[in-house]
Amino acid sequence: MMGFAFLICALFLFAAPAFAQSVALTIPENARAKTYGDGWNCNRGYRRDGDVCVVVIVPENAYQTNLTYGSGWECLHGFRAGVDGDCIAVIVPDGGFLDPSGEQWNCLRGYLKVADHCQEIVLPENSYLSDEPYGPPWTCKRGFEAKEDVCSAISVPVNAYLNSSEYGKPWTCERGFLEQGDVCEEVVIPAHAYFDDATYGxxxxxxRGYAVAGNSCEVIDMPANAHLDRSGNRWACDRSFQRSNGRCVLDN
Structure with missing residues (x-):
């Protein structure tokens, strides 16, 4: 008998906090208890404001979000929220389009955004629209270069051809010719020499075996105990020898 009474007391002690908690929970009007855990949520069409549920007033061109936080509504696609709690239509100018957010607009290709309108891009002759995010909205065709607001023909000297470089001169001399100012001069190759593709010099x-002497190549006169170095155009002393007055002497 005493064991049964002890069991009843234990059950009462464990149930008392939960019972007290459920009694203490005050659910405001237009709300319901949470399915899991403690607390409550506002009914559909209402939002929480402190300890009460207030009705969600949906402005024109908006819809209910049914969320328990925030304003409880959002503007329709093509409208944006105004400062007075209303939804303002996004006005898309000619040459523009509504972006995926539905709250802003961008200009179509071929137009430039200027203030609240899209200005058509006027292409100069011998140019085409550019997709670069910076710089002018157009690029000159091959053979032309931008000078202010026009595309001027590039003057290519004789024995040269157009290149695709974005820096330096827009043309390159043909093989066998060297850039000298704004012209391409023929490279005069002396005896015992060969053409060098470098753009300088x-x-x-x-x-190999010859060294530059002014505008010609002279045979290298090597002293005893010497050999041509890696360049092939100079000499160096053999191992255990050092250079002294144009000769290779034994390194003591």
Whole structure:
């Protein structure tokens, strides 16, 4: 008998806090208890404001979100929220389109956004629309270069061709010619030399065993105990020898 009474007391002790909590929970009007856990949520069409549920007033061109937080409504696609709690239509100018957010607009290709309208891009002759995010909205065709608001023909000197470089001169000299100012001069290759593709220098290099001497290539006169270095155009002393007065002497 005493065991049964003890069991009843234990059950009462465990149930008392939950019972007290459920009694203490005050659910305001237009609300319902949460399915899980403690607390309550506002009914559909209402939103929480402190400890009460207030009706959601949906302005024109808006819809209910049925969320328990925030304003409880959002503007329809093509409208944006105004400062007075209303939904203002997004006015898309000619040459523009409504972006995916439904709250802003962008200009179509071929138009430029200027203030609240889209200005048509006027292409100069010999140009085409550019998709670059910076700089002018157009690019000159091959063979032309931008000068202020026009595309001027590039003057290519004799023995040169147009290149695709974005820097420096828009043309390159043909092989066998070297850039000298605004012209391409033929490279005069001396005996015992060959053409050099470098865009600087004389345009030629001496063959192995020869060294530059002014505008010609002279044979390298090597002293005893010497050999040509990696360039092939200079000499160096053999191992255990050092250079001294144009000779290779034993390194003591």
């Amino acid at each position: 004389t345009g030629w290099k001496c063959a």
